[in-house]
Amino acid sequence: MFGFYIEVSKANLHLVPHHYIRKQTLVNGERFITPELKRKEEMILSAEEKIQRIEYELFQETVDHIMQHLDCLTNLAYIADVYHYAKPKMTESDEIIIKERRHPVVERHIKDKQFVPNDLTLSSQHQQLLIITGPNMTGKSVFFAK
Ligand SMILES: Nc1ncnc2c1ncn2[C@@H]1O[C@H](COP(=O)(O)OP(=O)(O)OP(=O)(O)O)[C@@H](O)[C@H]1O
């Protein structure tokens, strides 16, 4: 608050060099500054500000870097939230179990109709293969589209 200073007691005032500049008089002594001390004071007091500026610049650089790479992923996360898509749980097993699967593109393009979700289970033990037949336009291709 008062800045940096050199405090000298009354008894030692006669030892103070000529280039010391008087700053404040106290009951028991005097406070002095020197041009060098003044320079150091400015350096130290502005360091905090400088640190904050550099930190902020580094933070911005990091954000810019992340934005370039994560733009796509954050978009997918947003879409997943909006349309309630679930993240698949990957396991080492030989099963594929999908519950209430929807096709993200077709679902958005059938305007007045509701998309009918379907389940799918494939495993080497119980069901390795599906043969799907049916009339035209009944959703066979959409069922298999990823
Ligand atoms: N699960 C679903 N829920 C609602 N609509 C669907 C669904 N699946 C498909 N459709 C609609 O039915 C249309 C036909 O689907 P798809 O092309 O998969 O049929 P298809 O059985 O392969 O037909 P084709 O035998 O002519 O090849 C799609 O364009 C879509 O609009």
Ligand SMILES: [Mg+2]
């Ligand atoms: Mg087809």
